[in-house]
Amino acid sequence: MAEASEKTEAKAEAQAPSLLRQVYSVTLALVIGTAGGYAAYLLQLPLPWMIGAMSATTLAALLGAPIAMAKSLRVVMITVLGVLLGSGFTPEIVAHLTSWIPTLALLFVYVALAGGLGALYFQRVCHYDRTTAYFSAMPGGLSEMILIGAEMGGDARRISLVHASRLLLVVMLIPFLYNYVHGLASGDRPPSGPSITELPLHDLLLLTMSAVVGYALARALRVPAAAVVGPMLVSALIHLLGWTAAKPPIEIVGAAQVAVGAAIGARFSNTEMRLFWSTLLHAAGGTAILMLLAAAFAAGISLVLPLSIDAVLLAFSPGGLAEMSLIAIAIGANTAFVATHHIVRIILIVVLAPPAFKLLRRWERNPD
Numbered sequence: 001m002a003e004a005s006e007k008t009e010a011k012a013e014a015q016a017p018s019l020l021r022q023v024y025s026v027t028l029a030l031v032i033g034t035a036g037g038y039a040a041y042l043l044q045l046p047l048p049w050m051i052g053a054m055s056a057t058t059l060a061a062l063l064g065a066p067i068a069m070a071k072s073l074r075v076v077m078i079t080v081l082g083v084l085l086g087s088g089f090t091p092e093i094v095a096h097l098t099s100w101i102p103t104l105a106l107l108f109v110y111v112a113l114a115g116g117l118g119a120l121y122f123q124r125v126c127h128y129d130r131t132t133a134y135f136s137a138m139p140g141g142l143s144e145m146i147l148i149g150a151e152m153g154g155d156a157r158r159i160s161l162v163h164a165s166r167l168l169l170v171v172m173l174i175p176f177l178y179n180y181v182h183g184l185a186s187g188d189r190p191p192s193g194p195s196i197t198e199l200p201l202h203d204l205l206l207l208t209m210s211a212v213v214g215y216a217l218a219r220a221l222r223v224p225a226a227a228v229v230g231p232m233l234v235s236a237l238i239h240l241l242g243w244t245a246a247k248p249p250i251e252i253v254g255a256a257q258v259a260v261g262a263a264i265g266a267r268f269s270n271t272e273m274r275l276f277w278s279t280l281l282h283a284a285g286g287t288a289i290l291m292l293l294a295a296a297f298a299a300g301i302s303l304v305l306p307l308s309i310d311a312v313l314l315a316f317s318p319g320g321l322a323e324m325s326l327i328a329i330a331i332g333a334n335t336a337f338v339a340t341h342h343i344v345r346i347i348l349i350v351v352l353a354p355p356a357f358k359l360l361r362r363w364e365r366n367p368d
Contacts, residue, residue: 021066022068022070024066025066025067025068026067026068026069026070026073028060028065028066028067029057029060029067029068029069029262029265029266030258030259030262032053032056032057032060032065032067032262033052033053033054033056033057033258033259033261033262033265034053034258035056036052036053036054036055036056036057036261037049037050037051037052037053037056037254037257037258037261038052039052039056040052040055045175045176045179046175046176046178046179046327046330047171047175047257047326047327047330049254049257049258049261050171050257050258050260050261050323050326051171051172051175051261052261053257053258053259053260053261053262053265054168054171054172054261054262054264054265055172055261055265056265057261057262057264057265057266058168058264058265058268059265060265061265061266061267061268061269061270061271062268062271062273062276065269066269067262067265067266067269068266068269069259069262069263069266073259074227074259074260074263075215075227076211077255077256077259077260078227078228078256078260078322079211079212079214079215079227079228079230079231080211080231080248080252080253080255080256081228081253081256081257081260081322081325081326082210082211082214082215082227082228082229082230082231082232082235082322083207083210083211083214083231083232083235083248084235084247084248084253084329085228085232085235085236085322085325085335085336085339086210086214086231086232086233086234086235086236086237086238086239087235087236087239087245087246087247087248088329088335088336088339089235089236089239089240089336090239090240090336091240093334093336093337094240094336097340099305100337100340100341102301102305103301103305103307103312103315103341104340104341104344106297106301107315107316107341107344107345107348108348110293110294110297110316111139111140111345111348111349111352113293114137114139114289114290114293114294114318115134115137115138115139115349115353116137117137117289117293118133118136118137118138118139118286118289118290119133119134119136119137120133121133121137121285121286121289122134122136122137122162122282122286125282125285126282126285128155128158128282129153129154129155131149131152131153131154131357132149132154132155132158132159134149134154134353134357134360135148135149135152135154135159135353135357136149136154136158136159136162136163136286137286138349138353139166139290139318139345139349140318140320140342140345140346140349140350141224141346141349141350141353142160142163142164142167142320144224144349144350145159145163145349145353146159146160146163148353148354152354152357158279160267161267161268161271161275161276161279161283162279162282162283162286164264164267164268165279165280165282165283165284165287166283166286166287166290166318166319167264167319167320167323168264168280169280169283169284169287170287170291170317170318170319170323170324171261171264171319171320171323171327173291174314174317174319174324174327175327175330178310178327178330178331194246194247194249194250195249195250195251196249196250196251196252199246199249200246202244203244203246204246204249206238206243206244206246207235207244207246207248209234210231210234210235210238211231211235213230213234214229214230214231214232214233214234214235215227215230215231216230217230217234218230218231218233224346224347224350224351225321225343225346228321228322229321229343232339236336257326260322260323287318290317290318291317291318293316294313294316294317294318295313297312297316298312298313298315298316307337308333308334310331310333311328311333311334311337311338314327314328314333314338315337315338315340315341315342316341320342321339321342321343321346324338324342325338325339325342
């Protein structure tokens with residue numbers, strides 16, 4: 001018994017420094033991210049808290065700062081963004097859901113073309129092996145593509161860096177593009193929600209319930225991107241039922257943006273500069289293919305259907321659901337339209353990409 005107790009104590013002592021290091025790394029990432037976000041806010045950059053945090057933590061990671069982002073904290077903050085997205089669903093928007101069927105169908109075509117062209121690019125131009133090229137090319141499902149790609153023999157590190165670089169490039173490019181086109185300064189944009197001091201307690205409790213219940217249900221049902229999709233759907237339901245018209249407090253939304261931006265930057269920790277620059281260059285080519293394809297779809301769709309080219313481009317852009325939806329909020333685009341299309345895109349990729357790869361590999365082995 002004494003020996004077992006000594007082993008337990010030794011194990012606890014060994015784990016303590018590791019836990020302290022993790023807390024320190026996460027705290028450092030948040031401090032650097034907040035400083036970067038505040039600097040971007042002062043400079044009136046578009047989407048300042050996320051872009052500033054992302055830029056500052058990426059630079060810090062590449063310079064060797066021991067930063068990291070706790071998965072649990074990122075999940076909590078993303079549930080906040082899910083609740084915010086759900087608050088954008090109104091009866092008027094839901095009435096137009098059936099009119100989105102053509103663009104949702106075309107999204108399937110976009111994903112197939114984007115994945116196919118991207119895989120060819122990474123294999124033929126960047127000289128990745130077939131598995132790494134395929135899962136690096138998928139326009140979404142970052143965590144799932146890394147895990148499944150590694151299981152099937154791909155280079156998990158390269159896949160992770162390509163997807164992180166794609167997010168970095170898209171999140172940096174699109175807000176500045178819209179900022180240039182529309183000439184919007186940060187001060188022109190209305191706040192995304194009330195101050196926490198102005199939000200009634202019953203509204204705060206309902207929004208919190210949306211985050212907790214929505215995430216728990218989505219996890220139980222194994223819904224892709226559960227942290228954002230579940231809270232968004234529950235939040236949309238309570239807003240459509242008229243239980244509340246409130247949005248999450250602006251302070252919490254700002255903190256969530258910092259955490260999401262810092263999480264992107266922290267992915268580059270322990271990355272050699274040579275590997276970073278080569279992967280960023282490869283990802284830039286792949287991102288250009290995806291964005292040009294998204295722009296072509298957006299231009300064509302806006303000519304045929306009565307839809308804003310801004311909203312369609314955001315809906316088809318190969319960025320993350322939370323990030324693209326935040327940009328939609330920032331420019332005043334139809335957030336529900338954008339979020340719905342990204343949810344469908346993620347589901348298509350997560351559900352169809354792995355079996356499609358297995359079928360392709362089987363067909364190559366047995367072409368007859």
